[in-house]
Amino acid sequence: MIDWQHFTPVSALLGGAMIGTATSILILCNGRIAGISGIIGGLIKVTHADRIWRIAFIVGLISAPLIWQMFTVLPEITISASPGLLILSGLIVGFGTRLGSGCTSGHGICGISRLSLRSIVATLTFMLTGFVTVYVMRHLLGLIA
Amino acid sequence: MKIPTLAILTALLSGLLFGLGLLFSGLANPAKVLAFLDLAGLWDISLAFVMAGGISISMIAFTIARKRSASYLGLPVQIPSNRQIDRPLIIGAVLFGIGWGLAGICPGPAVVLLGAGSLQGIIFVVAMLIGMGLFEVVNARR
Numbered sequence: 003m004i005d006w007q008h009f010t011p012v013s014a015l016l017g018g019a020m021i022g023t024a025t026s027i028l029i030l031c032n033g034r035i036a037g038i039s040g041i042i043g044g045l046i047k048v049t050h051a052d053r054i055w056r057i058a059f060i061v062g063l064i065s066a067p068l069i070w071q072m073f074t075v076l077p078e079i080t081i082s083a084s085p086g087l088l089i090l091s092g093l094i095v096g097f098g099t100r101l102g103s104g105c106t107s108g109h110g111i112c113g114i115s116r117l118s119l120r121s122i123v124a125t126l127t128f129m130l131t132g133f134v135t136v137y138v139m140r141h142l143l144g145l146i147a
Numbered sequence: 148m149k150i151p152t153l154a155i156l157t158a159l160l161s162g163l164l165f166g167l168g169l170l171f172s173g174l175a176n177p178a179k180v181l182a183f184l185d186l187a188g189l190w191d192i193s194l195a196f197v198m199a200g201g202i203s204i205s206m207i208a209f210t211i212a213r214k215r216s217a218s219y220l221g222l223p224v225q226i227p228s229n230r231q232i233d234r235p236l237i238i239g240a241v242l243f244g245i246g247w248g249l250a251g252i253c254p255g256p257a258v259v260l261l262g263a264g265s266l267q268g269i270i271f272v273v274a275m276l277i278g279m280g281l282f283e284v285v286n287a288r289r
Contacts, residue, residue, distance in 0.1 A: 003189060003190065004189075004190050004191075004192055005182065005189035005190055005191045005192075007189075008179070008182065008189075008191045008193070009191060009192065009193055010173055010193045011193060011196050013171055013172060013173060013193075014172050014173060014193040014194065014195075014196035014197045014200065015196045015197075015199065015200040016171060016172070016200065017168045017169070017170070017171035017172020017173065017174065017197055017200065018168065018172055018196060018197035018198065018199060018200020018201040018202075018203075018204075019168075019200040019201070019203075019204050020164055020165075020167055020168030020171060020172075021164075021165055021168035021169065021172070021197065021200070021201040022168075022200060022201040022202065022203065022204025022205040022208075023164055023168075023204055024160075024161045024162070024163075024164040024165035024168060025161070025165070025201065025204075025205040025208065026204060026205050026207070026208030027157055027160060027161040027164070028157070028158065028161040029205075029208050029209060029212045029218070029224070029226075030208055030211065030212055030218060030219055031153075031154060031157035031161075031218055031219050031220050031222075032154050032157055032158055032161070032218060032220065032222055033212070033217070033218035033220075033222040033223050033224040033225050034158075034222075034225055035225070035226070035227065036161060036165060038165075038253075038254040038255040038258065039254045039279070042254060042258075042275075042276070042279065043279045043282075043283075046279065046280065046283055047283065051149055051150050052150075054150055054155055055150055055154060055155060055158040056158075058155045058156075058158040058159040058162065059158045059159065059161055059162035059165075060162060060258060061159060061162065062158070062159040062160060062161065062162025062163035062164075062165070062166065063162040063163070063165055063166040063255065063258045063259060063262070064162075064166070064258055064259070064261055064262035065162075065163055065166070065262060066162075066163055066165070066166025066167045066169070066170060066259055066262060067166065067170060067175075067259055067262040067263040067264075068262055069163065069167070070167060070170055076170065076263055077170055077171075077173070077175070077176065078176055078178075079175060079176050079177070079178075079260065079263060079265065080176060080177065080178035081177045081178070081250065081251075081252070081260075081265065081267040081268075082177070082178065082181075083177070083249065083250035083251070083252075083267070085267070085270055087249055087250060088250055088252075088267055088270045088271045088274065089270060089271075089274040090246075090249060090274075091246045091247075091249035091250035091252065091271065091274070092246070092250075092252075092257075092270070092271040092272065092273070092274025092275040092277075092278060093246075093274045093275070093277060093278040093281070094242050094243070094245055094246030094249070094278065095243055095246035095247060095252070095253065095254065095257075095271075095275050095278060096246075096274065096275035096276060096277065096278020096279040096280075096281070096282070097239075097242060097278040097279065097281055097282045098238075098239045098240070098241070098242030098243035098244075098245070098246055098278075099239065099243050099254060099279075100239070100278075100279050100282035100283070100286075101235050101238060101239030101242065101282055102235065102236050102237075102238070102239020102240040102242070102243055103227075103229070103235070103236060103239065105243060105253050105254045105255070106247075106253045106254075106255065107165075107253075107254070107255050109240075110198060111198065111201040111202055111205055112205060112209070113227075114198075114202050115201075115202050115205040115206040115208075115209045116206075116209040116213065116226065118227070118230075119230065119232065120227075120229065120230055120231065120232055120236060123232050123236070123237070123240075124236055124237075124239075124240040125240075127237060127240035127241055127244060128240040128241070128243045128244035128247060129184075129244065130244060131240070131241050131242075131243075131244025131245050131248065132184045132244040132245075132247045132248040133184055133185075133186050133244075133248070134244075134248070135184070135244065135245045135247070135248025135249060136181055136184040136185045136186075136248045137185070137186065137187050139248065139249065140181075140185060140187075140188065141187050141188070146181070146249070
């Protein structure tokens with residue numbers, strides 16, 4: 003059943019457009035894909051000249067909530083996962099995104115935007131396992147709120 | 148290759164705008180992400196609109212970028228050339244989806260949560276970095 007009460011199409015579309023503008027700036031000015039897992043993962047092993055734009059991008063990303071707070075209060079952020087679950091989740095996300103060469107941004111937004119079949123398959127796959135995981139954890143096992 | 152100073156600023160601006168978009172859209176809120184991934188419960192379809200908004204803008208940019216060999220700042224346009232749908236892609240995506248579904252956090256929002264000073268965000272990011280490091284170790288041995 004669709005939750006119309008929490009349905010926020012306007013802020014979702016506008017926020018999405020901001021993200022799309024961000025990926026556009028990076029590909030048109032820097033010639034790079036705005037894939038967050040790739041940008042972070044690449045920091046581990048690349049040369050100095052390649053490292054600096056990655057650091058700049060991450061600094062921008064981390065600064066977003068700080069800049070936001072200069073003007074207004076942060077929107078609601080609710081994390082129900084326990085510390086143990088956060089650690090497990092983080093480990094799997096870190097390993098999986100590097101093995102699969104991308105996450106929601108690199109495959110989901112940039113990849114689909116350039117109609118890459120590889121990224122479309124990856125996105126459908128992680129959406130599917132995401133759906134199944136929430137179903138199992140929330141409805142079968144009752145482990146997440 | 149030396150990167151022009153302006154390119155550092157555009158990368159910074161891109162990251163900032165990306166983060167603001169995540170906050171504005173609701174994607175930085177793990178509870179909303181889980182509501183989107185919860186088909187069997189009360190399904191919040193808002194995040195499909197974030198994808199639609201993001202893809203529609205960035206599709207224009209990629210159409211332009213694909214026709215160019217150099218970016219507006221003279222840097223090489225590096226669009227992935229790999230077209231193979233192979234095992235690492237599928238296994239990696241399967242794993243990522245599972246991890247995403249466990250806490251409702253993917254890499255972009257994780258970094259934003261870090262900036263928001265969330266302790267849970269810090270725990271997640273540290274674990275994620277260890278996961279990425281583990282991949283490098285395993286990958287080096289393959």
